[in-house]
Amino acid sequence: MAGNAALSALRAELDETVLVTDPDSTERFAHDDAEWAPYGKPLAVVRARSTEDVVAVVRICAEHGVPVVPRGAGTGLSGGANAIDGCVLISLEGMNEILEINPREQLAVVQPGVINDDLRAACRERGAWYPPDPASSPWSTIGGNVATNAGGVCCVKYGVTRDYVLGIEAVVGAGEVVRLGRRTAKGVAGYDLCGLFVGSEGTLGVVTEITVKLLPGQRAPERTVVGYFDSLGEAGEAVANVAAAGVVPSALELLDQHCLRAVDEWKNMGLSAEASVLLLGRSDSPGQAGEQEVDALLDCFERGGATWSARSTDQQEADALFAARRLAYPALERLGPVLTEDVCVPRAEVPEMLGRIEAAAQRHDTQIANIAHAGDGNLHPLIITPPGDDDARERAQAAFDDIVADAIALGGTVTGEHGVGLLKRKGLHSELSSKVVSMHHDIKNALDEAGIFNPGKVFGTPES
């Protein structure tokens, strides 16, 4: 009933090209890239063109008590953008204008649908740099990056999305438009509500504009260090060595044999013949300082037990290795539904955590591939099951739960950068005290009186 009334109201206000209700057409918007997360049937999809469209949707949905689920490109890995039965999905892909790039003020203003790589390229042309670079950067949107507080390869030195969001425009409550944050370098007038919205996965409102901080575009060329290892444990030791040496590389990525083989099978790069585990380090410090970092990284790799390690002298080869890193996830997806982990542990615990992941794979007789933003302690064990094998799925889920428990036991978190969405809700309830969870509910209820913004996600109680 509420659905029908809301639909009539939406039809009265929105253009036919904007409002999509045909189930065949809405289906493709109904889920993100978390293949294991459930999703419902949306009432409608609104392909928003403007803040006004979003206001209309929020106003009508608040009036009728219909859930609102915002989404960007749908590259999320935890089900945060998945449809709830009877919800209105707001697709923000069409709001993809870069409104301002201002190198003098070191900021850019964008609509939420701008693709991450497109923003970086446009900034480069103006002599500025937008650092956050999730592996999904060719496809994911800034709005989605803000919703999940996305990380990436350069975070180990340059921080995550939140560190670059200065201000937002959002549609909140019953359709009010608010501006949170600032355009100035500093500002402490009131609570950091902008920061509260970053990483809130659409549960507090719909972000319709984003002001991001930029860094100067002139960067020293990156030097790349490559290490081959026989085992995850040895590569993990090398990572712990880097932390202990006080070196902050501009990237420190790990790929294991499962990833290397999957990339080889797809792109024929010949990586898996060389190493069981690959560590890729980078330094972007200029001049002598960069040379010293490269030497320190090589020393850390060797002391960790690298069978071979060297500074890459061929920029094309170095770029190809990082491209392989980016392709690892889609390459693995070709093999079957991937259950994606995203734990983050203290740097010194990386070897121990990698060992526990291997043990979980053995214990539950399941295949686990490892990609990692190793320098951050942010590990992505990817659990792979043959399509249609229900028993394997159960074993995979058991391994997933063990890995989450191990990460918490080692002083880590259940999600370093993908967000909680649907998949990590049980983990969140294990990680946070009940009082902290109730603070989440208190804030959500205070800011979302109608209870319409992505209800049940993040800190909602999971059914299973």
Add this chain to the structure above:
Amino acid sequence: MAGNAALSALRAELDETVLVTDPDSTERFAHDDAEWAPYGKPLAVVRARSTEDVVAVVRICAEHGVPVVPRGAGTGLSGGANAIDGCVLISLEGMNEILEINPREQLAVVQPGVINDDLRAACRERGAWYPPDPASSPWSTIGGNVATNAGGVCCVKYGVTRDYVLGIEAVVGAGEVVRLGRRTAKGVAGYDLCGLFVGSEGTLGVVTEITVKLLPGQRAPERTVVGYFDSLGEAGEAVANVAAAGVVPSALELLDQHCLRAVDEWKNMGLSAEASVLLLGRSDSPGQAGEQEVDALLDCFERGGATWSARSTDQQEADALFAARRLAYPALERLGPVLTEDVCVPRAEVPEMLGRIEAAAQRHDTQIANIAHAGDGNLHPLIITPPGDDDARERAQAAFDDIVADAIALGGTVTGEHGVGLLKRKGLHSELSSKVVSMHHDIKNALDEAGIFNPGKVFGTPES
């Protein structure tokens, strides 16, 4: 009545040395360093030794509806820590232990009463660096820095306190102890409640432990560039040039003739004979990159109209200039009650804003000295009045209000780093929309059901 009952309960739970009720003794805790802000008579001061002491106070105060005002060293400049009539002040100065310095995980854990400079010195000994450096760093506490999200000299390149707070322990609600944030490099499990507490000026709870992020301690020696200018306008142009050139110095500070003269009169440094306005720039980039930044800064200073500019070759002299910067505020305080501004404007608007400050001084026949974190656009016009001159105070207040209005008109904020406290409440209500202010109340009411945490501060309606 509530006060008497609360006092009895506090007496029953707390040691005599911890609970201070003698009015002569409580008076010195009753206000911070904002000389113009009003303050009330506290019911008692609790010199907390532990989280348990804080829990006892919060529990008793929540039960009896007595306001709780946390304070560090009392170096705040906006009245945020000022006593409310009948409140219990919790002094956290005694909780001053550094609990952990962990260079491998790039973090430190401290109690809130640790002095900023003491933390930095202890980190240096362990090969790590804690960057945030408010001018009050020899006296102010990390807890106070967290409460106000304090800035400082190196923020222009290295960010503010919030950028370094990974996690906190806080006493909230009716005395519950919560841990917010994390110890890992990344983490997105739930809302950024830790970030929400940073800069909340004691209105959401009492912070009893802080985990901060550290950077590696090995830094290149800083190169210092000095510029003399005949006018604020020309120095402002030099600052705007630096922003336009895309240079990010590790410091860019401005002192005008009033500040230079006040420091000279106190410390006899002979600065004011040399220049009307002094710009101090620094670069800490290593090697050739640092040389290039120094050259670029000199070029920006010269194009701005410097009468003299040079790279300092004498490290002692350079350090003395930055020491003068730090002394400017106490030096001016010797001349009479200082009304401190803290506006922050877009970098390109620095010359315009400096011009408007001069105009406000003339229009209201009042003396305004200028210190500025110029590279951030964060200006501190300091309005000085002769002691006991009521008419001058009124003119000063009128100039203060004009400057706040000008900052907002130029796209700036009323407070860059000092916090709102009592002095900037009117400004906050001008800067934020009524919906955004009501979101503050909603969050405050949701997390502070008893309404006891520093009520009326920040976004409360000012009486005048």
